[in-house]
Amino acid sequence: MTADSSLQFPLLSLLLWLPILGALLCLLWYKAPAASRWIALGTSTAVFVLSLVAGLYSTGSAGWFLYEDASWIEHFGIRYTLGMDGISLLLIILTAFLQLVAVVISWDQDKFSALFFALILVLGTGIMGVFLALDLILFYLFWELMLIPMFFLIGVWGYKRKVYAAVKFFLFTLAGSLCLLLAVISLHLLHGEQTGVYTFALEALQQTRLSFSQEMLFYLCFMAAFAVKVPIFPFHSWLPDAHTEAPVAASVDLAGLLLKTGVYGMIRFAFPLFPHAAEKSLPVLAVLALIGLFYAAWIAYLQTDIKRIVAYSSISHLGFVLLGLAAWNQTAWEGSLLLMINHGVTTGALFIAIALIHKRTGTREIAKLGGIWKSQPNLAAFFLLFSLASLGLPGLANFSGEILILIGTFSSNAVWAIFAVGGVLFSAAYILRMVQGTIWGPCCEPFDKQDLGGREWLVLIPLAVLVVILGCYPQPLLDSLREPVSFMLRQGGQP
Amino acid sequence: MSFAALQSLLPQLILALGATAVLMFGAWIPKRRLWLTVGLLLALSAALVAGLMEAPLAEVGGMYATTLYARFCTVVWSLTIAATLLISFRYADLHRFGGGEYTSLLLFAAAGMSLLSAATSLIGLFLGLEAFTLVLYILIAFNRTDDRGAEAGLKYLVFGAVATGFLAFGIALIYAASGSFHFQEALAGIQIEGALRPIGLAGWAMLLVAVGFKISLVPFHLWTPDVYQGAPAPISGVLATAAKGAVLTAFLPLLTMLGESGAEIKNVLWLLAIITMLVGTFAALPQTNLKRMLAYSSVVHMGYLLIALLVGGSDGGQALLFYLVIYSFATFGAFGVVTSFATEHEELQEYEDLRGLGYLHPRRSIVLAAFMLSLAGIPPLAGFFAKFGLFQAALRNGYAGLAIIGVFASLVSVYYYLRPIIVLFMQERSAYQLHPGSKSEYLLLAGCFVAILALGIYPEPLLNLVVLVLP
Numbered sequence: 001m002t003a004d005s006s007l008q009f010p011l012l013s014l015l016l017w018l019p020i021l022g023a024l025l026c027l028l029w030y031k032a033p034a035a036s037r038w039i040a041l042g043t044s045t046a047v048f049v050l051s052l053v054a055g056l057y058s059t060g061s062a063g064w065f066l067y068e069d070a071s072w073i074e075h076f077g078i079r080y081t082l083g084m085d086g087i088s089l090l091l092i093i094l095t096a097f098l099q100l101v102a103v104v105i106s107w108d109q110d111k112f113s114a115l116f117f118a119l120i121l122v123l124g125t126g127i128m129g130v131f132l133a134l135d136l137i138l139f140y141l142f143w144e145l146m147l148i149p150m151f152f153l154i155g156v157w158g159y160k161r162k163v164y165a166a167v168k169f170f171l172f173t174l175a176g177s178l179c180l181l182l183a184v185i186s187l188h189l190l191h192g193e194q195t196g197v198y199t200f201a202l203e204a205l206q207q208t209r210l211s212f213s214q215e216m217l218f219y220l221c222f223m224a225a226f227a228v229k230v231p232i233f234p235f236h237s238w239l240p241d242a243h244t245e246a247p248v249a250a251s252v253d254l255a256g257l258l259l260k261t262g263v264y265g266m267i268r269f270a271f272p273l274f275p276h277a278a279e280k281s282l283p284v285l286a287v288l289a290l291i292g293l294f295y296a297a298w299i300a301y302l303q304t305d306i307k308r309i310v311a312y313s314s315i316s317h318l319g320f321v322l323l324g325l326a327a328w329n330q331t332a333w334e335g336s337l338l339l340m341i342n343h344g345v346t347t348g349a350l351f352i353a354i355a356l357i358h359k360r361t362g363t364r365e366i367a368k369l370g371g372i373w374k375s376q377p378n379l380a381a382f383f384l385l386f387s388l389a390s391l392g393l394p395g396l397a398n399f400s401g402e403i404l405i406l407i408g409t410f411s412s413n414a415v416w417a418i419f420a421v422g423g424v425l426f427s428a429a430y431i432l433r434m435v436q437g438t439i440w441g442p443c444c445e446p447f448d449k450q451d452l453g454g455r456e457w458l459v460l461i462p463l464a465v466l467v468v469i470l471g472c473y474p475q476p477l478l479d480s481l482r483e484p485v486s487f488m489l490r491q492g493g494q495p
Numbered sequence: 496m497s498f499a500a501l502q503s504l505l506p507q508l509i510l511a512l513g514a515t516a517v518l519m520f521g522a523w524i525p526k527r528r529l530w531l532t533v534g535l536l537l538a539l540s541a542a543l544v545a546g547l548m549e550a551p552l553a554e555v556g557g558m559y560a561t562t563l564y565a566r567f568c569t570v571v572w573s574l575t576i577a578a579t580l581l582i583s584f585r586y587a588d589l590h591r592f593g594g595g596e597y598t599s600l601l602l603f604a605a606a607g608m609s610l611l612s613a614a615t616s617l618i619g620l621f622l623g624l625e626a627f628t629l630v631l632y633i634l635i636a637f638n639r640t641d642d643r644g645a646e647a648g649l650k651y652l653v654f655g656a657v658a659t660g661f662l663a664f665g666i667a668l669i670y671a672a673s674g675s676f677h678f679q680e681a682l683a684g685i686q687i688e689g690a691l692r693p694i695g696l697a698g699w700a701m702l703l704v705a706v707g708f709k710i711s712l713v714p715f716h717l718w719t720p721d722v723y724q725g726a727p728a729p730i731s732g733v734l735a736t737a738a739k740g741a742v743l744t745a746f747l748p749l750l751t752m753l754g755e756s757g758a759e760i761k762n763v764l765w766l767l768a769i770i771t772m773l774v775g776t777f778a779a780l781p782q783t784n785l786k787r788m789l790a791y792s793s794v795v796h797m798g799y800l801l802i803a804l805l806v807g808g809s810d811g812g813q814a815l816l817f818y819l820v821i822y823s824f825a826t827f828g829a830f831g832v833v834t835s836f837a838t839e840h841e842e843l844q845e846y847e848d849l850r851g852l853g854y855l856h857p858r859r860s861i862v863l864a865a866f867m868l869s870l871a872g873i874p875p876l877a878g879f880f881a882k883f884g885l886f887q888a889a890l891r892n893g894y895a896g897l898a899i900i901g902v903f904a905s906l907v908s909v910y911y912y913l914r915p916i917i918v919l920f921m922q923e924r925s926a927y928q929l930h931p932g933s934k935s936e937y938l939l940l941a942g943c944f945v946a947i948l949a950l951g952i953y954p955e956p957l958l959n960l961v962v963l964v965l966p
Contacts, residue, residue, distance in 0.1 A: 030857075073880075073953070074955065112854075162921065178905070
């Protein structure tokens, strides 16, 4: 791509490895919890600034505006290749932002805080690596790097059934990833046999000649990994447990970022590598997306734990995202990617609001909650705002993505779109039930009557502002997405 | 024996003569730490000599090779024994081991293992194998006050003796058919028109049984958990790593030389690999004792290594050595942590006793967690690239079925490798404060940990070394 990549300042590497450095520093000062907090804050602020700086390089056209390539493990043909285009840029900024939020919201984490912050930072590296890697094994390494920190975050700092949730998360994800690994190695060997060049580079592997059945097999293996992470309907059962049992920072990262890596993997790797198989699979994908959308919404309606409601709402929203992908046109794809960003912000914000409610009332059960509006009006207002955004209220974040998806889907398959509109209704039902049960109604006795504190304002205000901006003026994001998306759609060679 | 021959065998001579000297002087000067240190230095110097000094002869007495491959193995086994001595400093004090005897036995084991993997004749193979198993019988039961150790020693003795019988019988059959003990001639002698003669096949079958016992393949694995559990933890570490590695590395050239005519043997190995991986995996799942779990884990890993053995050639050989080294770091490290957690009366090995220990002894617990994750093959730890190389070699050479079963086994394995981690970090505390651990233990554990981490991020140096050894 860019010939003078070696001369460039290695901004992407800096983005990736700064959190690891921060994590090491945290562990070095493990005896002083305050130090690790500040280190984590400093690191994630720096990463956030860097991610914005990376945005300055953006050209708006397709292709990598930042690119790094170095030899790494020659024996296996693995290279260290990173690239950033409009899509990864947005996801990186989202990651950096939510990481910052996660650090601030965990400020009074006092159980092994050094280890906690170190793990949060390492998780950040894993997620950003997934969004940047262009070598399949490098991608796989970052993909797995997300696993260990999350396992510990849930297992050590989680709630009641933490061990169960952590192990389930680990096994589900790993099962998918191992399929991916087998497919990657086989693809690599096939490519090597055809061309004599053994490589894992995405661009080279796209040129591999595959029979349709081979393509389908590999595609299914890739999708197994991504479908678990998204999660697509029958593979979703790890998600409610993991989200519910995780500490708030991990929930933010899980819902806001980890789920997006699955979708990103599809559009960056699975679709371009196996376009014919992808084409055949679109109707199935759409049906699964619709099932997920309705099923999760229905289950969400029946939940009594508000955190679980939001967890299921994630599955439902990701069903929407997936439907947009299956519609396979510019508008729908832009909508899907936009909804991913929006959902990251709103759901992250919702989890934070729920954690704050939980901290004050000691419960997350709808039956025991109520009347927050009276006792903590500010907190309740934020909670209401984020809930309405999640519901898809026009002018707030999720709506802009959803409407684009609906428009796009309508033009390629009206029936899917009609069903999907019904899904929006469903989400209104469970969100309103949650809001009603929590904010209004008879007052529960919170043992902490304190409304929002300084640090909580600091976290919630930017989130709220973002939710409004993303809802009213998503244009800059769409500009960044347009060219890369149309390039990818053309590459797939689809209708 | 000429001077050149002696010079070629210098590393083994250092180990064997050093062991004899330590044994003799150890009887007069009962200073435990002194002899452990001397042994450590001897093992290290043997490794240095093997690594740096060129041998004047390619083969000594028609029995032992001095190829790069043999030298590489010598270095690895010597270093393993050095590591065992290093980790034993506090442990030996705790259990009042006789320093001289303990050290000299371990050095003898190193000599035996190094001879075994250098063997080029069946007699050489037999001598090397017996030299170190004999020593291990004693070392397993070294703690005289421990009934479990005595039981383990006896168990290993009985099974080992049977295996030796099979080995001797197999060698006899092959010799009867070919009239030679030397690998190449013996293997040529038992073939006819590119296939094995019946008597040769019978001989190989006996060999396989013997090897199966030694590296605990299913269904010859039954002794493994009991022996690992009963043996002193450092010795279990040797049993799980070098003792198995030496047998595998001796067997690799033998199988490679057999080439195409070994189709029947390969079929049997194929089957053994599958049942070893699967049975080992499912037997490991319900374990609640760290050492027993590690025993079954070693069984499973031997199954993986059988895949490399089957692939053969330079592909398989490289994958095997690479895997073996990384596996040894992690497994030995895990037994090192068990050693370090040992108290005067017992070794902490039941999960029940380890609960919440991560909070009391975070450093050693984190290191143990890293070893577990490496064994499970989770990146960014070295175990990932070990498995990656292995499965890649398998897929490249048409063993896709084995690779898929291997991947399945490593998926299931995650569950039993996570259990100790869960117990250490995610359960309510039941453990009590232990000994803070000695410097030598920390040195070794840190070494293994750094190796696992560094090779996980940049495995290229080890890969290059392996390619150099087995072009």
